[in-house]
Amino acid sequence: MEPVYRTLEIAAHALVRAQGMRLDVADADKIPATGGAVIAINHTSYVDFLPAAIGVYRGGRRCRYMIKSEMMDNPLVRFLITHTHTVPVDRSAGAEAYAQAVENLRQGFVVGVYPEATISRSFELKDFKTGAVRMAQSADVPVVPCIVWGAQRQWTKTGDQVGGSTRDMGRSHIPVMVRFGDPIDCPGDAVTETARLKSVMSSMLDDVRSTYGHHPPGAHWVPASMGGGAPTLAQARVIEEQDDERKAQLRAARARDEHKGSH
Template identity: 55%
Template sequence: MEPVFRTLEITAGALVRAQGMRRRYDGLDNIPSSGGFVLALNHNGYTDFLPPALGLYRRGRRARFMIKSEVMDVAIMRFIVKHTRAVTVDRSAGAEAFRVAVRALRDGEAVVVYPETTISRSFELKQFKTGAVRMAVEADVPVVPAAQWGAQRQWSKGTRRRMGFARIPVHVRFGEPIRFESDVDVHDAIERLYAAIEQLLRQVQDDYPEAPAGADWLPARLGGGAPTPEEALVVEEEEAVEKARRRAQRSAGDREQQR
């Protein structure tokens, strides 16, 4: 794994340099230098894993990202997942991914979780799932809350793609580790984690260069052209219905071929 992982790190660094990405990191000292921990991040773009991963690398840490199993349909992603030991999550049966993540945490590894589970079209925080807290409690490790801002300008839902030499600034802020007791109420813990990440997100947004009014990557709350959370929810529900329809069609086609 090591040679390939190192090659991917070098490639990632070269990629962000080729794009002229202007990265800024705050709170790097909050990343534990050793031992397992969960890194809980907001999710607003297809490439928003790169800046945090490179931030971890600055601290001498590597991480296993939890990603949806659908990426395994793409050959290059299967290669990357295998050699970075990412944890694939089948949303219809997530128990195995949870078990793998907890074992990795107990072994002293870092695991990156997007509590929202999907990209936020509104670029505001969506409702959190409980997995990040539950696996941290199960493995008896801290959760490091973090927020990143700017990566959604490269490639996200509902935005123009800007993957060339766009010199996009991306800010990542790592918060202080939170350790939850074994008897914590999970919903209370999620509220605490949500509040921590929301505060970090507001801070990176406040420190970010001024954006033009109506920018497609900017939340409506800040004068941007992104949908409001309520509008985004309508779109997401429509997408969910369409995905279910396509899955049903594929299943029907598979059954027909087996006859």
């Protein structure tokens, strides 16, 4: 029954109702009814994990995510992680998280992974990391592609501003679409299979966007390729590099302060 996870499910559905979110989930029956599976999700928002998880729930399964290990610093979040088979990821030592995720898959859990690793400011698919495919191969389970569209209207990174974000988490009745693709077995090398996964998800993303409805010209959440105000992939890459440098400077400053404090 997993009472902690069940409590989170109730809270998630309550949040969707409170927001008036117009959640449209399709093809959740493509998620295997039993056994492990990797759910590969495009990443456009800080909150796209929620509609994806509800989509998995409607398919009769529960999704376990991989999240930043820094979240363990919060006692409440640490409790939730410990009791929901969530996998904390320390990017400086990712092997342990990878091994734990593979073990979860072997035990029959569904594990949610973002192949892009970080939010796409352009809302196009960024380059994919091979981790999702390698996990599936190690555990001998399929990868199920998942596209979430519309969650970037709720809370995402500001496209052209380093370190900024835009948020609309009130009762805005924002439509959010979730689509699942056919399970993919990955018998080839990880790079080739990752490229195949990205190609499948790219076609799915095109289909979802074509049926989503109105994409206002110039809107911050609409890709540049569709006449929106988001940066292009190339422009977003430059902004992300600047953001990475900013974060590195902050980490270095904290390390210096901690070093001074210890003397």
